[in-house]
Amino acid sequence: MNGLRKGSLVTVGTGIQLINHITHEAVQSIRNAQKVVHVVNDYPTQRYIQSLNPDTESLNHLYGPGKPRSETYRQMVDVIMGHVRSGLNVCAVFYGHPGVFVNPSHAAIEMARNEGYEARMLPGISAEDCLFADLGLDPGSNGCQSFEATDFLVHHGGFDPTCSLILWQVGIIGVGDYIADGRPSGHIGILVEVLREHYGSDHEVVVYEASPFPYPIAGPMVQRTTVGRLSEATMTTMTTLYVPPLATKADRDMLGRLGLGAPQRS
Ligand SMILES: C[S@@+](CC[C@H](N)C(=O)[O-])C[C@H]1O[C@@H](n2cnc3c(N)ncnc32)[C@H](O)[C@@H]1O
Known part of the structure; x- marks a missing residue:
């Protein structure tokens, strides 16, 4: 017993390009989860996720015209945490990188950790x-x-x-x-x-x-x-x-202090 509560959360990303961008570890996490929730808006990726794990639930219906996105995000966290609190190993799938401009992914991980559950994020292609x-x-x-x-x-x-x-x-x-x-x-x-x-x-x-x-x-x-x-x-x-950036001049004083003769650009 490691002191953590029963139930866990991993958030993964599908990348941007249909199926091509998803990582092996994200695929494994989806396969191994007891419950998969996802926020991906294209049908082929949704089907792909379902082919990896049939116990899959879309959260897209939580968006609504005129509904504040902040409210939708809170509801997504509620659904994710509801499954975690019921003792399931949950995989939450978002498009792109799950931690890049994805409020509910960060919020759910923070909440899960605060409540004593194991929670982590896997990187994806943004x-x-x-x-x-x-x-x-x-x-x-x-x-x-x-x-x-x-x-x-x-x-x-x-x-x-x-x-x-x-x-x-x-x-x-x-x-x-x-x-x-x-x-x-x-x-x-x-x-x-x-x-x-x-x-x-x-x-x-x-x-x-x-x-x-x-x-x-x-x-x-x-x-x-x-x-x-x-x-x-x-x-x-x-x-x-x-x-694109405006042109910049090297700080000659700093170059001198660093013992560098000429501006360095990679
Ligand atoms: C809520 S953020 C989600 C970002 C996503 N998690 C990622 O890792 O790329 C949505 C924004 O991501 C960017 N984005 C999403 N898909 C894109 C695409 N196919 N090409 C360029 N930018 C994209 C746009 O700036 C869009 O407004």
Whole structure:
């Protein structure tokens, strides 16, 4: 007896691309669970999860038009914890990485641990991982800042435009409830205003969607445009925005102190 209560939780991700991105350890966790709950919105992945473990329950019905997402997330945690408290080994499956912009995954793990259950998260492939691959971006080159777009506007005016900038949920700025039809919010103009102050209108930006399909003919959606024309781009609830960095100068004093002769870039 290890002192933990009967029942456990593991959260896993399916990655972005149908079936291709799921890890072996995520597959094993789904297979071994006594109860699987999932929040994945495409039918083939739902079927795949069910083929791994028939005791599977979708939580997608907890979303509703006009319903605050925060309420939906609380209800998801309630369902997950209900199964854990009943003594089952539960696997909760989310798309992408289960810990990247997934509130109920973190909240359920924290609650389970606080109540004395074993709980852990397995890593998965996130939209940002796909962006690095599809756009050829190495976050080590200039540093990389990643924000939820609404949060960026509300809290992070002091960001560094000489680092790469990635903005998540850019298609639903200022929207706290669920949007079923993928209709983008009308607040993109406010983001354009803020970006223009830092980068100017002509600075390139990339409107990005990783492809969920494992076929070469169905590649990612990559719209290259400028800050000034960003409002004209097509965006959905799945859109992520990449803003390349402004040029930066090396700190010569620091180079000297570190004993480095010339600017180092990987
Ligand atoms: C609630 S977050 C979920 C992220 C997910 N857990 C992950 O690991 O990528 C939803 C946001 O992820 C990003 N996203 C999801 N799917 C995407 C895709 N196929 N391509 C680009 N970004 C995507 C978008 O910024 C979207 O608004």
